[in-house]
Amino acid sequence: MLTPTDLLEAILQHNRLALPTGTTLLKSGDAADSSLSFVWLEYWVDRLGSPVARRVAPHQTDLSITVNCFGRPPTTPSQVQTLAETVCQQLTRLRLPIQQDTVTVGLLTLNEPEMRDLSRPATQKSAGLRQWSISVRGTLHPQ
């Protein structure tokens, strides 16, 4: 049985190649000290569900994935936005085989992501922190 961690690991591997070397990539459950990084990405599977279907139908899973892209000085706001746009391009209409023990067990298909700027740089608590949030819906097809 596939877990959200399996899915995130596959997406991280896919995205890593397109991102600047040294970018910190985290998935839910990972522990990291953000004070050591100036830019980092957090990947979450925040919704899993089964569409209404016949009992005899193959079990598909609908899901939503959110990637939060953070950066703080000396990373510039435009660098954070560029990073978020790169992630967005990587996720757009992604077709990604999901493997377990080198066996392909499913195909993850993602739709078109949505980007939102959640930066509140003026607030004292998040001084200088930039945050872009990317959310995308998709389906895991069994194989």
Add this chain to the structure above:
Amino acid sequence: MPTTPVTRNLRDGELVIKDGSTPPQFLTVLLDEGDLSWTHKLKTIEVKDRGSIATGHTRLGDDEATELSFSAKWTQLIGKSHNPADPLTLYEALMFQPGANLHSTSQPGEQNTLTLEFTVTDPAGLANDKIVFTKVYRESLTMSEGEKTNLIAFSGRSFSTGPTVTRV
């Protein structure tokens, strides 16, 4: 076998399409939308007495074929007709695609027909119903694109006054 008052819904259904081969080729429709619908029609001739229903009467009309329709998610359109090693697809079965080696359930020279078996499983596991439509012919097959999934929509008739319902 007792009946159960548990309501059924689309999750409990299973649609199987069979052709006229011996033994029949069959296809379980795995990705149908769960919207199978059929309509019994009964034709009645109203004979009114100088326009009056009160003193008029009714007579049996002609038999009417049973209308039915369903739709399914669109996966591979052609399989067996392209490569005999591939499985039969829904589109091939409904279209009697040449090369799929399907045989009609009607006599040669008649319209191509299929048998549709719809089984509704009792959630309580006691009394399943099997609804069999014989001599089903196609009136239309509508293929449509969608944001989430493409659809194949079948509409046709069973050349019988109604399906046979049995307990299985």
